Amino acid sequence: DTGVSQDPRHKITKRGQNVTFRCDPISEHNRLYWYRQTLGQGPEFLTYFQNEAQLEKSRLLSDRFSAERPKGSFSTLEIQRTEQGDSAMYLCASSFLDGWGTDTQYFGPGTRLTVL
């Protein structure tokens, strides 16, 4: 039973560069989420997909951020022209609506981004 996986686990980049992260959800989970977590804080919601449709985006997701889930399976999160303020842990989660009408989100290990 594989959980949510994320790649890479760590990324160091220079300001102004573009970076892309990948998330592979638990198989058969049709919902996928991206969160951002800065040091000492709880995760903050960025965006959410149901299958391949991006259904909700946070105001935190500036126009430099784009997320895709092209075939309803894995997802990518791209940050263009990175800034030092983008340094954070980027968490992916997936879920499946269960018979009780509740979907519980299961988290991946995260990608830690450091922008120099």
Place this chain on the structure above:
Amino acid sequence: AQTVTQSQPEMSVQEAETVTLSCTYDTSESDYYLFWYKQPPSRQMILVIRQEAYKQQNATENRFSVNFQKAAKSFSLKISDSQLGDAAMYFCAYKTQGAQKLVFGQGTRLTINP
């Protein structure tokens, strides 16, 4: 907007003792879900326990139980017989029925003293 507050940035407990972590939330909704997640150092976040707001009975998972006070908008986590492996950041989270995003508190760092 919904908010979640964890007023204890850090807590410590002796191994085998019981500890309670506090969480309060603010919402005008009547149907929602509450969660406690555990994030060990450098490891991924895992679900500890979940509570549906419509259920009056407090959720229990082995050594973990909650005290859900809907009127007071309080959702505390009790860990009994604390073990060294319980050391982690603990996050309280809220989700409205029908919404997808989790709203997290700031977290409580729990230390277990041997």
